Amino acid sequence: VRLQLGAGIGVLAAAVTATPAHADDWVGARNDVYADEWIVVVSPAARGRAEIADRVVVEGGFALDVLSGATPVLATDAVTSATYFSESRRDSHLSITYAPAERWDVGATGFVSVEPDHITASGTARGRVEVFQRMTTLALDYSFLYERVGTVHDPELWLLTTGHVGKFTVSQILSKRATLTGVVSAQYTKCEDPLGCQANPYRVVPMLDDGTIVVTVPERHADQRLRTAAALRLSHHLGRGIGVQAGYRFYADTWKVTGHTGDAALVGAFLDDSLVARLEGRFTWQEPASFFSARYSIDPSDPAVPEYRTADRELARLYNVLVGARLEHAVPRLGPVELTANARLSRIWYRYLNYPQLPRRNAWLMGVGVNGEF
Amino acid sequence: LVAFVLLIFMASACKTVPASQRGTLLEPCMQPPSDPMEIALDSHVHESREAIVGGTAVGGPSCGCN
Numbered sequence: 272v273r274l275q276l277g278a279g280i281g282v283l284a285a286a287v288t289a290t291p292a293h294a295d296d297w298v299g300a301r302n303d304v305y306a307d308e309w310i311v312v313v314s315p316a317a318r319g320r321a322e323i324a325d326r327v328v329v330e331g332g333f334a335l336d337v338l339s340g341a342t343p344v345l346a347t348d349a350v351t352s353a354t355y356f357s358e359s360r361r362d363s364h365l366s367i368t369y370a371p372a373e374r375w376d377v378g379a380t381g382f383v384s385v386e387p388d389h390i391t392a393s394g395t396a397r398g399r400v401e402v403f404q405r406m407t408t409l410a411l412d413y414s415f416l417y418e419r420v421g422t423v424h425d426p427e428l429w430l431l432t433t434g435h436v437g438k439f440t441v442s443q444i445l446s447k448r449a450t451l452t453g454v455v456s457a458q459y460t461k462c463e464d465p466l467g468c469q470a471n472p473y474r475v476v477p478m479l480d481d482g483t484i485v486v487t488v489p490e491r492h493a494d495q496r497l498r499t500a501a502a503l504r505l506s507h508h509l510g511r512g513i514g515v516q517a518g519y520r521f522y523a524d525t526w527k528v529t530g531h532t533g534d535a536a537l538v539g540a541f542l543d544d545s546l547v548a549r550l551e552g553r554f555t556w557q558e559p560a561s562f563f564s565a566r567y568s569i570d571p572s573d574p575a576v577p578e579y580r581t582a583d584r585e586l587a588r589l590y591n592v593l594v595g596a597r598l599e600h601a602v603p604r605l606g607p608v609e610l611t612a613n614a615r616l617s618r619i620w621y622r623y624l625n626y627p628q629l630p631r632r633n634a635w636l637m638g639v640g641v642n643g644e645f
Numbered sequence: 646l647v648a649f650v651l652l653i654f655m656a657s658a659c660k661t662v663p664a665s666q667r668g669t670l671l672e673p674c675m676q677p678p679s680d681p682m683e684i685a686l687d688s689h690v691h692e693s694r695e696a697i698v699g700g701t702a703v704g705g706p707s708c709g710c711n
Contacts, residue, residue: 301682305690316682332682336689404661438699447666450675456699500700506675514674522697530697540673547673557695586696597678613680621694636690640680 296321301613301640307621307632310340314638328368336360360386375400388421388472393436410440420464420472432468434460448508458498467492467579476580480569490581492562498524502532512540527561528586545601551617553593560586565626584626591621595636608643 297320305312318332339357362384370376380395395414402409416434438456445451462468466489475487502520509515515537522530536551562579563586595617602610614637621632669675678684692698 299680299682301680303683303686314686316686318682334682334685405664406661436699444662444667444670446660447662447669450670454700456701458699498698500698502700508669508672508675512672512674514672516675516677520697520700522699524696526696528696530695532697532700538674538676544673549678555691555695555697557697560696585694589695591694599673599679611679613678613683615678615683619690619694632694638683638686640683642680 296645297642299640299642301638303636303638305634305636307634309632310338313337326370328370330366330368331364333361333363358386360384360389362391374402374405390419392417406444408440408442410438410442412436412438412440416460420462431463432460434458450506452504454500454502454504456500458496460496460498462492462494464494466490467494468496469581469583471583474581474583476567476576476582478567478569478576485569488576488580490583491579492581493526493579496525498522512544514538526586528558530555530557532556547599549597549599549615551593551595551597554590556590557588559588559625563587563625565628582626584623584629587626588624589622589626590624591619593617593619593636605643607645609645610641610643612639612641614639 298318300315300317302313302315305314314334314336316332316334318330320328320330322328337357337359339355341355362382364380364382366378366380368376368378375398377396377398379397380393382391382393382395384391393414393416395412397410397412399408399410401407414436416432416436418432418434419429420432421429436456436458438454440452440454442450442452460468464472466472469490469492471490474490476490477484478486478488500520500522502518504516504518506514506516515535517535518533520530520532522528522532532553532555534551534553536549538547538549540547560581562577563581563583565582565584565587567577567580595615597613597615599611599613602612604610617636619634619636621634623630623632673679688701
């Protein structure tokens with residue numbers, strides 16, 4: 272099982288969050304649990320940030336995913352059994368930010384993620400500048416990805432994947448009450464694996480003849496992929512400590528996957544801002560990869576298997592809906608430390624529209640955290 | 646990309662908000678979740694269940710107050 276399916280951009284992006292060079296020192300720890308019908312993932316994490324010299328801030332963190340559960344074994348139309356497993360992934364990052372002036376800063380981040388059959392390492396460089404009377408913030412990030420992918424069946428086999436990720440962000444103050452942020456990103460990956468850029472090297476595609484599985488063949492994807500996304504995010508203050516935030520993202524890649532993601536949150540601050548409540552929702556619609564099929568039929572007149580084939584349901588036509596709530600409370604000051612505690616609970620419904628074998632997955636996502644500023 | 650270049654030019658035409666009037670933008674209700682570990686985990690969860698990645702906005706505009 273590969274836990275870091277998307278380690279390329281998202282986890283990395285969050286790991287390399289630009290840190291203001293004038294920020295307070297900060298430490299935090301949290302634990303989240305993801306649970307659905309098949310798996311449970313427990314994810315403890317810790318981070319810290321400190322100004323180690325004038326205008327130089329260092330940030331580091333560690334996170335762990337402990338996954339246990341069952342992988343469903345699929346027959347033609349039904350879940351027939353399950354294979355139980357337990358696995359873990361560890362990631363850590365170290366980031367440094369230097370701000371020679373108030374209006375611009377530069378930084379770099381190293382990130383590594385390890386699990387038994389998958390290692391990801393990346394290096395990121397970034398820059399940020401404020402222009403137009405500091406009404407506009409421009410940021411540019413570039414990351415190089417390096418991945419080694421193995422299988423438990425062959426300890427000698429470690430294949431190489433490399434990638435480049437670029438992201439350009441424009442953030443604009445629209446008025447005293449509104450801000451707008453736009454992002455464009457692109458990720459190019461090249462995979463040495465003769466089976467292409469797979470998310471899971473163990474997966475096979477059943478070939479059917481008149482509804483009966485006659486053979487299974489390994490999945491095979493293209494060995495290159497260019498993934499692009501563009502997003503807009505608006506935050507608007509409604510007054511009395513209440514704000515609304517909304518975002519939209521469009522995604523397209525060279526495997527013909529396209530997607531639309533919308534999200535919105537209503538955020539309120541109460542009790543002199545010591546209690547912040549957040550109600551949020553998120554919706555994603557995804558069109559499938561051009562070579563996706565939940566089942567492949569053998570044509571007796573042409574028994575060759577398709578060049579690219581996948582039954583990976585994450586490449587299927589799908590949608591998912593998230594509804595959640597989050598509370599953050601500033602607890603009484605503890606000496607020089609300003610403590611905040613937070614808790615969240617979300618419900619996620621996943622629906623796979625052209626994957627009849629396992630068309631739905633319903634999940635809970637819950638977590639608690641505590642942060643201290645000095 | 647063209648849209649973004651246009652956005653920058655449109656942004657430059659916005660009426661300047663004096664730094665002294667940007668306090669509202671710093672209020673908690675205008676901020677993303679404050680815990681970066683939570684943001685990282687959310688990205689990981691979503692990307693493990695769909696093929697869509699990228700476009701993630703981290704942070705927002707500076708208030709330009711300091």
